[in-house]
Amino acid sequence: xxxxxxxxxxxxxxxxxxxxxxxxxxxxxxxxxxxxxxxxxxxxxxxxxxxxxxxxxxxxxxxxxxxxxxxxxxxxxxxxxxxxxxxxxxxxxxxxxxxxxxxxxxxxxxxxxxxxxxxxxxxxxxxxxxxxxxxxxxxxxxxxxxxxxxxxxxxxxxxxxxxxxxxxxxxxxxxxxxxxxxxxxxxxxxxxxxxxxxxxxxxxxxxxxxxxxxxxxxxxxxxxxxxxxxxxxxxxxxxxxxxxxxxxxxxxxxxxxxxxxxxxxxxxxxxxxxxxxxxxxxxxxxxxxxxxxxxxxxxxxxxxxxxxxxxxxxxxxxxxxxxxxxxxxxxxxxxxxxxxxxxxxxxxxxxxxxxxxxxxxxxxxxxxxxxxxxxxxxxxxxxxxxxxxxxxxxxxxxxxxxxxxxxxxxxxxxxxxx
Amino acid sequence: xxxxxxxxxxxxxxxxxxxxxxxxxxxxxxxxxxxxxxxxxxxxxxxxxxxxxxxxxxxxxxxxxxxxxxxxxxxxxxxxxxxxxxxxxxxxxxxxxxxxxxxxxxxxxxxxxxxxxxxxxxxxxxxxxxxxxxxxxxxxxxxxxxxxxxxxxxxxxxxxxxxxxxxxxxxxxxxxxxxxxxxxxxxxxxx
Numbered sequence: 001x002x003x004x005x006x007x008x009x010x011x012x013x014x015x016x017x018x019x020x021x022x023x024x025x026x027x028x029x030x031x032x033x034x035x036x037x038x039x040x041x042x043x044x045x046x047x048x049x050x051x052x053x054x055x056x057x058x059x060x061x062x063x064x065x066x067x068x069x070x071x072x073x074x075x076x077x078x079x080x081x082x083x084x085x086x087x088x089x090x091x092x093x094x095x096x097x098x099x100x101x102x103x104x105x106x107x108x109x110x111x112x113x114x115x116x117x118x119x120x121x122x123x124x125x126x127x128x129x130x131x132x133x134x135x136x137x138x139x140x141x142x143x144x145x146x147x148x149x150x151x152x153x154x155x156x157x158x159x160x161x162x163x164x165x166x167x168x169x170x171x172x173x174x175x176x177x178x179x180x181x182x183x184x185x186x187x188x189x190x191x192x193x194x195x196x197x198x199x200x201x202x203x204x205x206x207x208x209x210x211x212x213x214x215x216x217x218x219x220x221x222x223x224x225x226x227x228x229x230x231x232x233x234x235x236x237x238x239x240x241x242x243x244x245x246x247x248x249x250x251x252x253x254x255x256x257x258x259x260x261x262x263x264x265x266x267x268x269x270x271x272x273x274x275x276x277x278x279x280x281x282x283x284x285x286x287x288x289x290x291x292x293x294x295x296x297x298x299x300x301x302x303x304x305x306x307x308x309x310x311x312x313x314x315x316x317x318x319x320x321x322x323x324x325x326x327x328x329x330x331x332x333x334x335x336x337x338x339x340x341x342x343x344x345x346x347x348x349x350x351x352x353x354x355x356x357x358x359x360x361x362x363x364x365x366x367x368x369x370x371x372x373x374x375x376x377x378x379x380x381x382x383x384x385x386x387x388x389x390x391x392x393x394x395x396x397x398x399x400x401x402x403x404x405x406x407x408x409x410x411x412x413x414x415x416x417x418x
Numbered sequence: 419x420x421x422x423x424x425x426x427x428x429x430x431x432x433x434x435x436x437x438x439x440x441x442x443x444x445x446x447x448x449x450x451x452x453x454x455x456x457x458x459x460x461x462x463x464x465x466x467x468x469x470x471x472x473x474x475x476x477x478x479x480x481x482x483x484x485x486x487x488x489x490x491x492x493x494x495x496x497x498x499x500x501x502x503x504x505x506x507x508x509x510x511x512x513x514x515x516x517x518x519x520x521x522x523x524x525x526x527x528x529x530x531x532x533x534x535x536x537x538x539x540x541x542x543x544x545x546x547x548x549x550x551x552x553x554x555x556x557x558x559x560x561x562x563x564x565x566x567x568x569x570x571x572x573x574x575x576x577x578x579x580x581x582x583x584x585x586x587x588x589x590x591x592x593x594x595x596x597x598x599x600x601x602x603x604x605x606x607x608x609x
Contacts, residue, residue, distance in 0.1 A: 096522065113452055113523045336452050369527065371429045371454030 009309045012070035014081030019058020031292030039300020063090040103295035109155035110368040119338040125367040127235040130343045131256035132163035140197040141169020147202030149176040172196040184211040216249035228252045238286035242352040258341040259287040259327045260354040268326035338366030425534045429454030434472035436460045445521040492537035556594035563597035
């Protein structure tokens with residue numbers, strides 16, 4: 001960018017606003033747009049970040065062609081986008097060939113670290129590991145896994161299985177259904193028959209909503225079983241989905257995520273009100289919306305401080321930055337191109353929100369290859385050593401809300417986290 | 419026997435990169451620590467120190483490096499040129515697997531997994547081969563020991579062999595060693 005003249009920097013936005021992931025994608029688009037607006041205010045008229053929005057419509061092949069088009073036809077050097085790993089793998093070769101940057105907002109299963117991606121969504125040690133640790137410390141570790149049959153389920157189940165079995169527990173069963181499958185009655189029946197201590201749910205979209213509704217209905221008429229006796233655990237359930245599931249089926253589920261709307265920080269209160277002022281009171285920013293917002297902010301701030309959108313300069317500036325995000329301070333780890341984030345555990349409550357009952361005392365270093373997680377002896381102590389999760393903060397209200405969903409004695413004898 | 423679960427965790431291993439100091443070597447130096455490995459480098463002009471305590475070796479397949487045959491660690495070839503002359507040289511070095519230059523983060527994890535799996539399988543096959551070759555060499559001994567027992571005890575082949583096996587088990591020795599002992603200690607009396 002030359003000094004003096006106002007310049008426009010095109011920023012590609014590549015989310016499937018139509019198709020299976022439409023709902024999440026709109027929230028991510030909103031988050032990115034809000035972030036770009038705020039960066040434009042920061043740039044104070046010297047430079048304008050202009051979003052160029054293309055919609056691959058959930059078709060994998062369109063990700064590559066749209067990505068090419070963003071670079072070639074619109075001159076983008078930076079793209080915010082991609083929700084599934086399959087979509088990201090489509091654009092990776094293009095990013096590497098053209099030395100452009102993807103600012104990736106979605107949490108994912110890890111085992112990737114491209115030089116041309118800034119991974120702002122949670123790495124596996126920032127979502128599945130805290131959840132597995134919770135299981136080991138608080139529940140008889142007999143877990144039933146149900147999920148959509150694709151890579152996210154396979155990999156998160158693998159990590160959970162290794163940690164649970166390593167901690168002396170067992171996986172009661174693992175049931176996979178095709179993506180989009182809504183016939184889940186047989187799974188609900190089997191869970192009630194086998195009575196696991198908890199269910200780990202990696203179903204996505206409508207499959208998951210149908211399952212949660214069917215499960216609630218079945219539990220409510222099952223003698224000797226109350227809602228919450230078999231908690232359902234997830235790494236993906238978010239606020240907008242609670243609306244779609246509907247109450248009371250949406251209540252009492254445990255989620256591991258780096259962001260919830262109920263985070264009590266000034267930065268988050270302000271984020272929520274700006275978000276709703278911009279996009280409407282009915283909108284419900286999720287963990288994905290916050291991540292897309294952070295993507296835009298880290299990108300815009302790096303362009304502001306380096307005075308250019310050239311990739312190498314922006315990357316360097318972004319690595320030197322630390323941003324007070326709604327979830328807490330967020331910064332990039334130059335070793336892995338992933339972000340330091342603050343994991344949290346929460347229970348869904350009435351009113352389509354979450355009560356947070358645990359949070360890490362500080363942002364956790366990303367470990368995309370789980371290289372520092374000892375899988376051979378992964379007791380809570382081993383996990384704690386490899387990644388200090390820090391103090392456990394408990395609020396009285398949270399404690400109350402969690403009690404209904406928890407089992408009694410911890411079979412591992414480990415310290416309870418609430 | 420190879421372990422039932424393959425090695426997928428590489429934390430704490432030490433890699434040596436025998437390659438000129440260029441973008442490819444630097445990329446490997448940057449990417450390997452993500453997987454928990456420590457890294458040392460060696461310029462092509464000199465062979466690695468004999469005392470080098472590495473767990474795996476990356477080497478430049480574009481140069482005729484003086485690789486020592488049968489190194490005790492998995493070796494990964496960093497391949498630039500795929501011409502037949504280079505491949506001929508490379509195949510003779512029997513690397514555990516190859517990694518194609520330019521080095522990118524994608525593929526590195528799979529390459530490590532394959533290198534160790536291939537290397538372990540090769541070691542295990544070599545051990546099996548040695549064991550079977552020894553067995554084969556001693557087969558004559560066992561055969562004569564069985565014949566001796568059949569003669570002395572007036573029993574059939576099956577019973578003689580069963581006796582031999584039982585005795586070996588009781589004495590905590592192998593059938594082959596016991597056979598050798600029988601033949602040595604009790605020389606044939608009949609002409």
